[in-house]
Amino acid sequence: MADEHRVPWVLGTQLHPAVGPVGRAPEGSRVLLIEAHDFARRKRYHHHKLTIVFAGMRQFRDELRERGYDVEYIKADTFGDGLETYFERHPDDELVQMRSPSHRSAETFAELVEAAGGALETVPNELFVGTREAFDRWANETDREPFRHETFYRWMRRQTGVLMDDGDPVGGEWNYDDENQEFPPEDWQSPPVLELDHDELTAETSAWVAEEFDTWGADEELVWPVTRRQAQRRLEHFVDVRLPEFGPYQDAMRSDDWAMAHALLGSSINLGLLHPMEAVEAIEAAYHERDDVPLNSVEGVIRQLIGWREFMRHVYRHAMPGLDEANQLSAPQDLPEFYWSGETNMECLRRTVEDVHERGYSHHIQRLMVLANFATLWGVEPSQLNEWFNATYVDAYHWVTTPNVVEMGQYGDGVFASKPYVSSANYIDRMSDYCGDCRYYKTKDTGDRACPFNALYWDFLDRNEGQLRSNHRMGLMYSHVDSKQESGEMADIKERVAELRRKQSHGEL
Ligand SMILES: Cc1cc2nc3c(=O)[nH]c(=O)nc-3n(C[C@H](O)[C@H](O)[C@H](O)COP(=O)(O)OP(=O)(O)OC[C@H]3O[C@@H](n4cnc5c(N)ncnc54)[C@H](O)[C@@H]3O)c2cc1C
Ligand code: SF4
Incomplete structure (x- = not known):
């Protein structure tokens, strides 16, 4: 032809x-x-x-x-x-x-x-860093399922040569995750977000969308790139201004700070406006050329881009069909209405849903440790949360929400997660400023105004004991479950959970 x-x-x-x-x-x-x-x-x-x-x-x-x-x-x-x-x-x-x-x-x-x-x-889709064939070869050569991100990530670093120094990782370590978990001091100001000028065509399209479709979300200014030039400017601005602060505060959450120092590049990369390697190369170059860019920032973003993003794509491919329906913990509950309305007294959830409603975005830890954590503890059927993410986020597509939500967020399948990412108020309090303004008491498990995350956490472990107790990574948690069962505290916790479920059914949670 x-x-x-x-x-x-x-x-x-x-x-x-x-x-x-x-x-x-x-x-x-x-x-x-x-x-x-x-x-x-x-x-x-x-x-x-x-x-x-x-x-x-x-x-x-x-x-x-x-x-x-x-x-x-x-x-x-x-x-x-x-x-x-x-x-x-x-x-x-x-x-x-x-x-x-x-x-x-x-x-x-x-x-x-x-x-x-x-x-x-x-x-083949050239908008990813690696190919299907290369991943499949790697998967066959390694231990295959369950896939492990850390092994994949190191292999990707070697394959691409990114942040490598003569066959070894730059700085001596592969992963600086433990340097990505600080909470900023009170006077810390997050770096500015680059504003975008949207033209007439984008404004007309936005108005047409509002007229043509039944949409969700506030009528706020559009903060997301729609052209390649805008996406390139976002990347340049991230690297020039935001990158140095990204590393230490990657996991922190603040009420009036929707962007913190995150890259804000997910929607642009997923639309193809930017190739992920363009971002990786700019970030790595900044590390080599500047003195103000720490390795924990650089490795932290690169791990997301050549590690997690690529890993999710391939795991999805291997675990579909089925992953989108997976529910290994047999979670039976419907998604609470406040995921749509934001009407809840739980400050962490209220503020996070508000962020998503305003811009179709919240950062990774809000997604994982607030939205997905609560849904897992509550026992929400994973496919319902997946649907919600798919509809509400600007960077959401089936291939990327499904492994992130069903597996990483809700431990639906076991194809790569080695345990559920769940926590009580303790973690949220350590990594955020939400609890100080909350109607609930973060330290109470039971009784009036005790934080729902606490009773739900112990109830989650108790009701999923059959599947989780033998997991060696959960051993410490089950020793606490044992003492709560023996002391009779678990009965109070169960009563508190029943009350929380009643409150939720009346829209009072
Ligand atoms: C429950 C849950 C749902 C998620 N849903 C989506 C989704 O619908 N679409 C999406 O792109 N990401 C999703 N993620 C992954 C991650 O939270 C977002 O990619 C990230 O928050 C996007 O914001 P950012 O550009 O500021 O990213 P940063 O945190 O600054 O990270 C840089 C880039 O790395 C990539 N990245 C980081 N983590 C992941 C990951 N786990 N999977 C894929 N790419 C990653 C993105 O391209 C991102 O732009 C989800 C994570 C969880 C736990
Ligand atoms: S006290 Fe509980 S519900 Fe309130 S913000 Fe903290 S973790 Fe969320």
Whole structure:
């Protein structure tokens, strides 16, 4: 087939002009983008999430046209409708698309193209650091399941040569996680967040989203990039200004500080506006070129980008189908309504839901140790929390929420987590300033106004004893459970949990 009939089909999460088939297509080539709307009607997504996807695609269309590409931009209810329109116009074309990381999407797209009378070639997704084949080779050579992030991460460091010094990790250690857990002093000011100028096209798209779809989220200013230039500026600003502070306070949470010193790059990388290696290279270069960038900051972000993000993609691939429905602890509860309304007396949850409502974002520890922790302790069915994350976060897609929420957050499967990430108020108090303003007492387990996390924590361990007691990493916790059972304290805890459940059913938690 002549090259002019081999047309890149760029998905809304692949908006990088230099990567994949579109990056190799000469100027003047035809490029296809289909803006499909039906998915956005299926649930209440955050307004900003839909805005960045649709505005990102429209901006990318205009950017390609300015560079001289012949862009077919089709708005349709479904991809199937869009493809029919396309092949009516260009019956001799063959489409070429980078594989989407979402489960079965390559097969689904191939079926849709065939039904529209066309042909599709699916090629590897170059918007990740590693390849499927390399991961599978590694997985076969190592102990395979359960996958262990730390082993994978070290292998990725060696493969990429990032932060390596003659075969050894720079600084002598692979992982500085224990230097990422400080709480800042009271007078610490987090570095500023770079403001973005959004143009008329983005403003129009945002207004159209509000009119067209039933969305969730506050009508706040959009703080997320929708163009590659904006994403590049965010990265530059992160590296120049925010990176030095990232390391020590990576896990800390403050009520009036939604961004702390986080990268705020997840939505841009997941849309394809930035390649993860662009971020890694800029961060590593800053470490080598500047004196003010500590290793715990640099290694901390790089671990997320070449470690956790890549790991999640592959674990998802290996554990699907099934991971999205996994529920090894048989958690039966519905997601409490306050995840949507924010109406709860629990300050940590109230402030975190407020952050998500305002911008479609909260940082990692709020996601893990507040939202997912509570849901796990409460016994929420993991798929319900996964749905919630998927709808409400600007950086959420099925491939990345599912392993993060169902497995890391809720210990749904065991494909990589070696124990549940759960804690009582103790951890939240140590890493945040929420408890000081809370109606509940962080140190009380039972009785009036005792923090719900405390009784729920002991109840969680007690009710899941059959599955968790034999886990050697939980041994210490079960010695406390034993003493609470023996002293009769567990009966009071059970009574407190029953009361909490009654309160929740009346919207009084
Ligand atoms: C319950 C739960 C749900 C999550 N849902 C999502 C999600 O929907 N989408 C998403 O991209 N990340 C998700 N994460 C991972 C992580 O919390 C976000 O990537 C991060 O908070 C994004 O903010 P940031 O750009 O400021 O990241 P930083 O904390 O500054 O980290 C830098 C970058 O590393 C990458 N990264 C870090 N951790 C992860 C991870 N565990 N998985 C994938 N990428 C990672 C992101 O690209 C991020 O931009 C989730 C984590 C948990 C515990
Ligand atoms: S006391 Fe409990 S509910 Fe309140 S903020 Fe602290 S951990 Fe959250």
